[in-house]
Amino acid sequence: MSEVNRELVLVGVDNAAFQPLLEVLEEREIIEAGQLHLLEEEEGEADPQVFANRNVPVESLEKFRFEPEQVVVLLKSGASAQAALAAAETAGAWVIDAADNTRGDESVTLVHPLLNPVSLAEAERRVLALPAAGAAMVAEALLPLRExxxxxxxxxxxxxSALGKSAVDAMAAQTARMFNGQEAEVDPAIGHRLAFNHLSSAEKPLASGHNLAELALIHDLRRLLGDQIAMDATINTASVFHGQLANLRVAMKEEVEAGEVSALLRNGARLKMTERPSSQEAVGGDETLVGRLRQSLLNPKQFNFCAASDNLRRDLAVNCAQVVHLLLKNH
Structure with missing residues (x-):
C-alpha cells in the first residue's frame, strides 16, 4: 500500500503531549496536512489546529470511521479511548497506545524505536504500546551498559506533566493563587499541593509500599532491557511543568574502570554527556543528557549517574513519531 494513501489519526487533542507530537510530525515531514485527522469526544470541543500552514479541524470521535490504511495514536485514556481502540483494531488499522490504555495486556507489543524496532514485524496484534516517558529515558541511558x-x-x-494536562493546569492555578497571597486549592485525587512542592508519591502506595507507576516503570524496563537485570524504582514528583531527571545506581557484574563506563555512555545513541544534567537544559532537545558519573564509595562495582530529558517531546513525541513513520513506510 502506498505511503501517500495512508492516514494518521490522533485521538486526544486536549493532552499535554499533543502539541509536541504535532510539532515533531511537522518538523520531520512525516505526514501532510491532508493525511491528518484530529479527534475529540465531541465535535467542537477544540478549535482547529494549525499543521503545515493549514487548519486541520477537530472531528467527533464518536462519528469517525476507522479504516485499515490508518495509523491511530491514542493520546488519552478512559472509556472513549478504549472504544476507539476496539473500533480501530476491528477495522484493521494500526493502533499506538501512548496513554496506558493497554497496561497489563501482554498481547500488546511494547515498542521503543531505538531499542526494539524489529518487534513491529513480530507483533501479535496491530496494537502497539509506547513505554512511559520515564521508562523510555532510563532504558536509553542504560542501553550501552546493558550486557x-x-x-x-x-x-x-x-x-x-507526567500526571496529565489537568495536573499542569492545577499547578499553574495554584502558583498564581500563591503569588497573590491566596491559599492554593489541592486536588483531592493527589492529596498534596503541586506548586512549590516535591512529592514522594503522587498516588496512593500499594501494600508493598510501591505505587502503580513505579511497578509499571519496572515492568517496562524489564520488557525493553530483559529480565536478567534486577530492578527497583522510586518515582518522585517535582514541582516543574516539563522535563524529567533520574538518578541511576547501577551494579555491574564485574569491576570496571570508570573511564570505560564513561566511554560506553559517550558512544550511546541519542545520549549526550554533560557535567551536570538538568531537566531544564533537556527541555526542547531531542537527546537524553547523562552525566555526574561516579564510582560508588560503598561498592566498587557500582556506578551512579544522572539522566535528564524532555518527557513530552523527547520521550513521547519523538518516539511516537518514529514509530508512526515506520508503520506508514513499511507496514
Whole structure:
C-alpha cells in the first residue's frame, strides 16, 4: 500500500503531549496536512489546529470511521479511548497506545524505536504500546551498559506533566493563587499541593509500599532491557511543568574502570554527556543528557549517574513519531 494513501489519526487533542507530537510530525515531514485527522469526544470541543500552514479541524470521535490504511495514536485514556481502540483494531488499522490504555495486556507489543524496532514485524496484534516517558529515558541511558549490568535502582524525579494536562493546569492555578497571597486549592485525587512542592508519591502506595507507576516503570524496563537485570524504582514528583531527571545506581557484574563506563555512555545513541544534567537544559532537545558519573564509595562495582530529558517531546513525541513513520513506510 502506498505511503501517500495512508492516514494518521490522533485521538486526544486536549493532552499535554499533543502539541509536541504535532510539532515533531511537522518538523520531520512525516505526514501532510491532508493525511491528518484530529479527534475529540465531541465535535467542537477544540478549535482547529494549525499543521503545515493549514487548519486541520477537530472531528467527533464518536462519528469517525476507522479504516485499515490508518495509523491511530491514542493520546488519552478512559472509556472513549478504549472504544476507539476496539473500533480501530476491528477495522484493521494500526493502533499506538501512548496513554496506558493497554497496561497489563501482554498481547500488546511494547515498542521503543531505538531499542526494539524489529518487534513491529513480530507483533501479535496491530496494537502497539509506547513505554512511559520515564521508562523510555532510563532504558536509553542504560542501553550501552546493558550486557554488563547486574542490578539497577532508579530514582525518577518526574514533572507534573507526567500526571496529565489537568495536573499542569492545577499547578499553574495554584502558583498564581500563591503569588497573590491566596491559599492554593489541592486536588483531592493527589492529596498534596503541586506548586512549590516535591512529592514522594503522587498516588496512593500499594501494600508493598510501591505505587502503580513505579511497578509499571519496572515492568517496562524489564520488557525493553530483559529480565536478567534486577530492578527497583522510586518515582518522585517535582514541582516543574516539563522535563524529567533520574538518578541511576547501577551494579555491574564485574569491576570496571570508570573511564570505560564513561566511554560506553559517550558512544550511546541519542545520549549526550554533560557535567551536570538538568531537566531544564533537556527541555526542547531531542537527546537524553547523562552525566555526574561516579564510582560508588560503598561498592566498587557500582556506578551512579544522572539522566535528564524532555518527557513530552523527547520521550513521547519523538518516539511516537518514529514509530508512526515506520508503520506508514513499511507496514
Amino acid at each position: 554488563r549490568i547486574q542490578a539497577v535502582e532508579v530514582v525518577l524525579n518526574q514533572p507534573v
